[in-house]
Amino acid sequence: MSNPLKIIDISQPTKTISSSLLEAAQQQGFLFVDGHNFTQDEVDALFQVSQDFFTQTPDDVKGQYAIKSNNIGYTHFTNEQLDPSKARDFKEAYNFGNINFKTGTFNQSDLDFNGHGDNDNVVPPILEQHRAMISNTIQKLHQTAMRILNILCEGLEVEDREFFAKKHRPDQPSGCVFRMLRYPLVREDHSSIQDYDATIRAGAHTDYGSLTLLFQRRGQQGLQLQTEGPGNEPTEEWAEVPFVESQHDGKAPPLVVNFGDLLSYWTNGVLKSTYHRVKFTPGETRTKDRYSIVFFVHPEHATELTPVPSRLVADHASGLTPPTITAAEHLQKRLEATYSS
Numbered sequence: 001m002s003n004p005l006k007i008i009d010i011s012q013p014t015k016t017i018s019s020s021l022l023e024a025a026q027q028q029g030f031l032f033v034d035g036h037n038f039t040q041d042e043v044d045a046l047f048q049v050s051q052d053f054f055t056q057t058p059d060d061v062k063g064q065y066a067i068k069s070n071n072i073g074y075t076h077f078t079n080e081q082l083d084p085s086k087a088r089d090f091k092e093a094y095n096f097g098n099i100n101f102k103t104g105t106f107n108q109s110d111l112d113f114n115g116h117g118d119n120d121n122v123v124p125p126i127l128e129q130h131r132a133m134i135s136n137t138i139q140k141l142h143q144t145a146m147r148i149l150n151i152l153c154e155g156l157e158v159e160d161r162e163f164f165a166k167k168h169r170p171d172q173p174s175g176c177v178f179r180m181l182r183y184p185l186v187r188e189d190h191s192s193i194q195d196y197d198a199t200i201r202a203g204a205h206t207d208y209g210s211l212t213l214l215f216q217r218r219g220q221q222g223l224q225l226q227t228e229g230p231g232n233e234p235t236e237e238w239a240e241v242p243f244v245e246s247q248h249d250g251k252a253p254p255l256v257v258n259f260g261d262l263l264s265y266w267t268n269g270v271l272k273s274t275y276h277r278v279k280f281t282p283g284e285t286r287t288k289d290r291y292s293i294v295f296f297v298h299p300e301h302a303t304e305l306t307p308v309p310s311r312l313v314a315d316h317a318s319g320l321t322p323p324t325i326t327a328a329e330h331l332q333k334r335l336e337a338t339y340s341s
Protein backbone atom coordinates (compact mmCIF):
# COMPACT_ATOMS: atom_id res chain seq x y z
CA MET A 1 0.00 0.00 0.00
CA SER A 2 1.46 3.40 -0.89
CA ASN A 3 1.74 6.00 1.82
CA PRO A 4 0.03 9.34 1.16
CA LEU A 5 1.31 10.83 4.42
CA LYS A 6 4.52 12.50 5.48
CA ILE A 7 6.60 10.79 8.18
CA ILE A 8 8.17 13.34 10.52
CA ASP A 9 10.84 12.32 13.01
CA ILE A 10 10.34 14.44 16.11
CA SER A 11 13.69 13.37 17.57
CA GLN A 12 15.24 15.71 14.97
CA PRO A 13 15.94 19.35 15.85
CA THR A 14 12.80 21.50 15.76
CA LYS A 15 14.17 23.87 13.11
CA THR A 16 14.80 20.98 10.70
CA ILE A 17 11.27 19.61 10.82
CA SER A 18 8.95 22.51 11.60
CA SER A 19 8.18 23.49 8.02
CA SER A 20 7.41 19.91 6.90
CA LEU A 21 5.22 19.38 9.92
CA LEU A 22 3.30 22.58 9.21
CA GLU A 23 2.94 21.61 5.55
CA ALA A 24 1.46 18.23 6.50
CA ALA A 25 -0.92 19.96 8.91
CA GLN A 26 -2.01 22.43 6.25
CA GLN A 27 -2.30 20.07 3.33
CA GLN A 28 -3.51 16.76 4.70
CA GLY A 29 -4.24 17.44 8.33
CA PHE A 30 -2.66 14.01 8.94
CA LEU A 31 0.89 12.71 9.29
CA PHE A 32 3.02 9.98 10.86
CA VAL A 33 5.17 10.91 13.84
CA ASP A 34 8.29 8.80 14.28
CA GLY A 35 11.10 9.38 16.77
CA HIS A 36 8.71 9.20 19.75
CA ASN A 37 9.80 7.34 22.86
CA PHE A 38 7.39 4.37 22.90
CA THR A 39 8.97 0.94 22.56
CA GLN A 40 7.32 -1.84 20.60
CA ASP A 41 7.13 -3.97 23.76
CA GLU A 42 5.36 -1.25 25.67
CA VAL A 43 2.74 -0.71 22.96
CA ASP A 44 2.28 -4.48 22.50
CA ALA A 45 1.58 -4.77 26.22
CA LEU A 46 -0.99 -2.00 25.98
CA PHE A 47 -2.80 -3.64 23.08
CA GLN A 48 -2.80 -6.91 25.04
CA VAL A 49 -4.56 -5.22 27.95
CA SER A 50 -7.09 -3.75 25.54
CA GLN A 51 -7.74 -7.14 23.93
CA ASP A 52 -8.07 -8.83 27.33
CA PHE A 53 -10.55 -6.21 28.46
CA PHE A 54 -12.77 -6.36 25.38
CA THR A 55 -12.71 -10.13 24.93
CA GLN A 56 -12.74 -11.31 28.54
CA THR A 57 -15.20 -8.94 30.16
CA PRO A 58 -18.80 -10.18 30.08
CA ASP A 59 -21.30 -7.80 28.46
CA ASP A 60 -23.22 -7.21 31.68
CA VAL A 61 -20.01 -6.15 33.42
CA LYS A 62 -19.08 -3.82 30.56
CA GLY A 63 -22.56 -2.37 30.92
CA GLN A 64 -21.81 -1.39 34.53
CA TYR A 65 -19.18 1.02 33.23
CA ALA A 66 -21.32 2.55 30.47
CA ILE A 67 -20.13 5.90 29.16
CA LYS A 68 -21.54 8.97 30.91
CA SER A 69 -22.07 12.57 29.88
CA ASN A 70 -18.53 13.29 31.10
CA ASN A 71 -17.25 11.16 28.17
CA ILE A 72 -15.72 8.53 30.47
CA GLY A 73 -16.55 4.82 30.28
CA TYR A 74 -17.46 1.99 27.98
CA THR A 75 -19.37 2.43 24.77
CA HIS A 76 -20.94 -0.69 23.35
CA PHE A 77 -21.57 -1.73 19.76
CA THR A 78 -23.62 0.74 17.76
CA ASN A 79 -24.00 3.23 20.59
CA GLU A 80 -22.16 5.85 18.56
CA GLN A 81 -23.00 7.39 15.25
CA LEU A 82 -20.23 9.67 14.09
CA ASP A 83 -21.89 10.24 10.71
CA PRO A 84 -25.65 10.75 11.32
CA SER A 85 -26.47 10.07 7.66
CA LYS A 86 -25.04 6.54 7.87
CA ALA A 87 -25.54 3.41 9.96
CA ARG A 88 -24.39 3.26 13.55
CA ASP A 89 -20.70 2.51 14.19
CA PHE A 90 -19.93 -1.16 14.74
CA LYS A 91 -17.19 -0.90 17.33
CA GLU A 92 -16.66 -0.86 21.07
CA ALA A 93 -14.46 1.43 23.12
CA TYR A 94 -13.41 2.43 26.60
CA ASN A 95 -12.60 6.08 27.39
CA PHE A 96 -10.35 7.21 30.23
CA GLY A 97 -10.77 10.86 31.15
CA ASN A 98 -10.47 13.47 33.93
CA ILE A 99 -6.71 13.07 33.62
CA ASN A 100 -4.01 14.92 35.51
CA PHE A 101 -0.90 14.41 33.39
CA LYS A 102 1.39 15.68 36.10
CA THR A 103 0.45 12.95 38.55
CA GLY A 104 -0.78 10.39 35.99
CA THR A 105 -4.13 10.16 37.79
CA PHE A 106 -7.15 9.41 35.61
CA ASN A 107 -10.91 8.92 36.00
CA GLN A 108 -10.87 11.29 38.96
CA SER A 109 -14.25 12.21 40.40
CA ASP A 110 -15.93 15.02 38.50
CA LEU A 111 -16.18 17.04 41.68
CA ASP A 112 -12.41 16.88 42.28
CA PHE A 113 -11.58 17.37 38.63
CA ASN A 114 -13.71 20.26 37.52
CA GLY A 115 -15.65 21.26 40.55
CA HIS A 116 -19.07 19.90 39.67
CA GLY A 117 -20.83 16.56 39.53
CA ASP A 118 -19.99 13.81 41.96
CA ASN A 119 -19.36 10.77 39.80
CA ASP A 120 -16.88 8.15 40.91
CA ASN A 121 -15.52 7.09 37.54
CA VAL A 122 -14.61 3.53 38.51
CA VAL A 123 -12.25 1.69 36.16
CA PRO A 124 -13.23 -1.88 35.08
CA PRO A 125 -11.15 -4.57 36.85
CA ILE A 126 -8.92 -5.71 33.95
CA LEU A 127 -7.98 -2.12 33.20
CA GLU A 128 -7.61 -1.22 36.89
CA GLN A 129 -4.98 -3.96 37.25
CA HIS A 130 -2.84 -2.10 34.72
CA ARG A 131 -3.33 1.38 36.12
CA ALA A 132 0.41 2.07 36.45
CA MET A 133 1.10 1.17 32.84
CA ILE A 134 -1.86 3.17 31.52
CA SER A 135 -0.89 6.12 33.64
CA ASN A 136 2.68 6.06 32.31
CA THR A 137 1.42 5.87 28.73
CA ILE A 138 -0.91 8.81 29.02
CA GLN A 139 1.78 10.96 30.59
CA LYS A 140 4.14 10.14 27.73
CA LEU A 141 1.44 10.75 25.14
CA HIS A 142 0.79 14.17 26.63
CA GLN A 143 4.51 15.02 26.47
CA THR A 144 4.62 13.86 22.84
CA ALA A 145 1.61 16.02 22.01
CA MET A 146 3.28 19.05 23.62
CA ARG A 147 6.41 18.45 21.55
CA ILE A 148 4.26 18.43 18.38
CA LEU A 149 2.48 21.63 19.43
CA ASN A 150 5.81 23.36 20.09
CA ILE A 151 7.07 22.35 16.64
CA LEU A 152 3.87 23.80 15.18
CA CYS A 153 4.48 27.12 16.97
CA GLU A 154 7.90 27.25 15.33
CA GLY A 155 6.35 26.50 11.93
CA LEU A 156 3.65 29.13 12.42
CA GLU A 157 6.25 31.58 13.70
CA VAL A 158 4.31 32.25 16.86
CA GLU A 159 6.64 34.36 18.95
CA ASP A 160 5.91 32.40 22.11
CA ARG A 161 7.04 28.92 21.10
CA GLU A 162 4.99 27.44 23.93
CA PHE A 163 1.78 29.27 23.05
CA PHE A 164 -0.29 26.10 22.63
CA ALA A 165 1.45 24.14 25.39
CA LYS A 166 0.56 26.93 27.84
CA LYS A 167 -3.11 26.26 27.12
CA HIS A 168 -2.61 22.53 27.70
CA ARG A 169 -1.06 22.59 31.17
CA PRO A 170 -0.74 19.02 32.45
CA ASP A 171 -2.56 19.52 35.75
CA GLN A 172 -5.51 21.61 34.57
CA PRO A 173 -8.98 20.20 33.79
CA SER A 174 -9.50 19.49 30.10
CA GLY A 175 -11.47 17.20 27.80
CA CYS A 176 -8.41 15.02 27.03
CA VAL A 177 -9.42 11.41 26.55
CA PHE A 178 -7.37 8.25 26.22
CA ARG A 179 -9.37 5.63 24.34
CA MET A 180 -9.04 1.93 23.59
CA LEU A 181 -11.04 0.80 20.56
CA ARG A 182 -11.99 -2.51 19.01
CA TYR A 183 -13.60 -3.00 15.61
CA PRO A 184 -14.43 -6.70 15.48
CA LEU A 185 -14.81 -8.89 12.45
CA VAL A 186 -18.48 -9.56 11.98
CA ARG A 187 -19.14 -12.99 13.39
CA GLU A 188 -22.16 -15.20 13.86
CA ASP A 189 -22.59 -14.10 17.46
CA HIS A 190 -23.28 -10.55 16.38
CA SER A 191 -26.30 -11.41 14.28
CA SER A 192 -28.67 -10.02 16.91
CA ILE A 193 -27.24 -6.52 16.56
CA GLN A 194 -29.35 -4.51 14.13
CA ASP A 195 -28.79 -1.41 12.06
CA TYR A 196 -25.08 -1.44 11.40
CA ASP A 197 -22.94 -1.55 8.31
CA ALA A 198 -20.30 -4.29 8.29
CA THR A 199 -17.87 -2.09 6.40
CA ILE A 200 -18.22 1.44 7.82
CA ARG A 201 -16.93 1.10 11.37
CA ALA A 202 -16.54 4.72 12.32
CA GLY A 203 -18.55 7.14 10.21
CA ALA A 204 -16.88 10.13 8.57
CA HIS A 205 -16.09 12.82 11.12
CA THR A 206 -13.53 15.36 12.20
CA ASP A 207 -12.02 15.15 15.68
CA TYR A 208 -13.20 17.68 18.23
CA GLY A 209 -10.05 18.64 20.06
CA SER A 210 -6.66 20.09 19.23
CA LEU A 211 -4.90 16.99 17.97
CA THR A 212 -5.17 13.21 18.03
CA LEU A 213 -2.40 10.61 18.42
CA LEU A 214 -3.14 7.03 17.42
CA PHE A 215 -1.43 3.64 17.60
CA GLN A 216 -2.48 0.95 15.16
CA ARG A 217 -1.18 -2.54 14.41
CA ARG A 218 0.15 -4.38 11.40
CA GLY A 219 -2.55 -6.15 9.37
CA GLN A 220 -5.36 -4.19 11.03
CA GLN A 221 -5.76 -1.33 8.55
CA GLY A 222 -9.00 0.55 8.04
CA LEU A 223 -8.43 4.22 8.83
CA GLN A 224 -9.06 6.45 5.81
CA LEU A 225 -8.95 10.18 5.24
CA GLN A 226 -10.94 12.23 2.79
CA THR A 227 -8.87 13.67 -0.03
CA GLU A 228 -9.24 17.04 -1.72
CA GLY A 229 -9.57 18.03 -5.35
CA PRO A 230 -7.42 20.65 -7.14
CA GLY A 231 -9.44 23.57 -5.71
CA ASN A 232 -9.24 22.15 -2.16
CA GLU A 233 -12.81 20.88 -2.33
CA PRO A 234 -13.45 17.58 -0.55
CA THR A 235 -13.81 14.65 -2.95
CA GLU A 236 -15.52 11.28 -2.62
CA GLU A 237 -12.09 9.66 -2.65
CA TRP A 238 -10.65 8.26 0.53
CA ALA A 239 -6.96 7.55 1.11
CA GLU A 240 -5.97 4.57 3.27
CA VAL A 241 -3.63 5.18 6.17
CA PRO A 242 -1.15 2.30 5.74
CA PHE A 243 0.88 0.54 8.40
CA VAL A 244 4.47 1.81 8.44
CA GLU A 245 7.48 0.77 10.51
CA SER A 246 9.56 2.99 12.74
CA GLN A 247 13.04 3.91 11.53
CA HIS A 248 14.26 3.39 15.10
CA ASP A 249 15.11 -0.12 16.30
CA GLY A 250 12.81 -1.51 18.96
CA LYS A 251 10.42 1.41 18.77
CA ALA A 252 6.68 1.19 18.16
CA PRO A 253 5.42 2.21 14.71
CA PRO A 254 5.02 5.92 14.06
CA LEU A 255 1.97 7.49 15.68
CA VAL A 256 -0.77 8.57 13.29
CA VAL A 257 -1.41 12.22 14.13
CA ASN A 258 -4.27 14.40 12.95
CA PHE A 259 -5.46 17.86 13.83
CA GLY A 260 -8.89 18.59 15.24
CA ASP A 261 -11.50 21.33 15.00
CA LEU A 262 -10.07 23.43 17.79
CA LEU A 263 -6.64 23.88 16.23
CA SER A 264 -8.34 24.65 12.97
CA TYR A 265 -10.45 27.41 14.59
CA TRP A 266 -7.46 28.63 16.52
CA THR A 267 -5.49 29.13 13.29
CA ASN A 268 -8.27 30.59 11.08
CA GLY A 269 -8.28 27.31 9.18
CA VAL A 270 -4.54 27.25 8.42
CA LEU A 271 -4.41 23.81 10.01
CA LYS A 272 -6.83 21.31 8.57
CA SER A 273 -9.28 19.25 10.58
CA THR A 274 -9.70 16.48 8.02
CA TYR A 275 -12.68 14.16 7.69
CA HIS A 276 -11.74 10.56 8.33
CA ARG A 277 -13.48 7.26 8.95
CA VAL A 278 -12.78 3.59 9.60
CA LYS A 279 -13.85 1.28 6.80
CA PHE A 280 -13.35 -2.43 6.23
CA THR A 281 -13.26 -3.33 2.55
CA PRO A 282 -16.08 -5.71 1.57
CA GLY A 283 -14.75 -9.16 0.71
CA GLU A 284 -11.28 -8.57 2.18
CA THR A 285 -9.53 -11.51 3.77
CA ARG A 286 -8.75 -9.90 7.11
CA THR A 287 -8.48 -12.44 9.91
CA LYS A 288 -8.10 -10.13 12.88
CA ASP A 289 -10.20 -7.49 14.59
CA ARG A 290 -8.89 -3.94 14.34
CA TYR A 291 -7.69 -2.46 17.60
CA SER A 292 -6.55 1.12 17.95
CA ILE A 293 -5.33 3.16 20.90
CA VAL A 294 -6.07 6.84 20.66
CA PHE A 295 -5.22 9.95 22.64
CA PHE A 296 -7.52 12.91 22.00
CA VAL A 297 -5.83 16.10 23.11
CA HIS A 298 -7.99 19.01 24.26
CA PRO A 299 -6.98 22.40 25.63
CA GLU A 300 -7.90 23.43 29.17
CA HIS A 301 -11.66 23.86 29.50
CA ALA A 302 -11.63 27.64 29.77
CA THR A 303 -9.48 28.24 26.69
CA GLU A 304 -10.99 30.75 24.27
CA LEU A 305 -10.42 29.90 20.66
CA THR A 306 -9.32 33.26 19.37
CA PRO A 307 -6.69 33.18 16.60
CA VAL A 308 -3.06 32.58 17.60
CA PRO A 309 -0.70 35.52 17.16
CA SER A 310 0.98 34.46 13.93
CA ARG A 311 1.43 36.43 10.73
CA LEU A 312 0.57 33.33 8.72
CA VAL A 313 -2.70 32.95 10.61
CA ALA A 314 -3.58 36.64 10.27
CA ASP A 315 -2.97 36.46 6.51
CA HIS A 316 -5.40 33.57 6.33
CA ALA A 317 -8.28 35.45 7.99
CA SER A 318 -11.44 35.16 5.93
CA GLY A 319 -12.93 38.43 7.13
CA LEU A 320 -15.44 36.57 9.27
CA THR A 321 -15.10 36.86 13.00
CA PRO A 322 -14.59 33.38 14.43
CA PRO A 323 -17.10 32.46 17.14
CA THR A 324 -15.75 33.16 20.60
CA ILE A 325 -16.33 29.83 22.14
CA THR A 326 -14.41 27.98 24.80
CA ALA A 327 -12.89 24.52 24.41
CA ALA A 328 -15.42 23.11 26.89
CA GLU A 329 -18.41 24.59 25.03
CA HIS A 330 -17.21 23.15 21.75
CA LEU A 331 -16.67 19.69 23.23
CA GLN A 332 -20.13 19.69 24.78
CA LYS A 333 -21.76 20.52 21.45
CA ARG A 334 -19.96 17.74 19.60
CA LEU A 335 -20.63 15.10 22.24
CA GLU A 336 -24.34 15.91 22.24
CA ALA A 337 -24.44 15.37 18.47
CA THR A 338 -22.61 12.03 18.62
CA TYR A 339 -24.80 10.46 21.29
CA SER A 340 -28.07 12.23 20.46
CA SER A 341 -30.17 9.47 18.85
Ligand SMILES: O=C(O)CCC(=O)C(=O)O
Pocket residue numbers: 181202207214222223276277278292294
Ligand atom coordinates in the same frame (compact mmCIF):
# COMPACT_ATOMS: atom_id res chain seq x y z
O1 LIG B 1 -9.64 3.84 15.31
C1 LIG B 1 -9.31 4.56 14.40
O2 LIG B 1 -8.52 4.21 13.55
C2 LIG B 1 -9.85 5.95 14.26
C3 LIG B 1 -10.68 6.38 15.40
C4 LIG B 1 -11.22 7.75 15.25
O3 LIG B 1 -11.10 8.40 14.25
C5 LIG B 1 -11.92 8.36 16.41
O4 LIG B 1 -12.27 7.63 17.35
O5 LIG B 1 -12.09 9.59 16.40
Ligand SMILES: [Fe+2]
Pocket residue numbers: 205206207276
Ligand atom coordinates in the same frame (compact mmCIF):
# COMPACT_ATOMS: atom_id res chain seq x y z
FE1 LIG C 1 -11.42 10.47 14.69
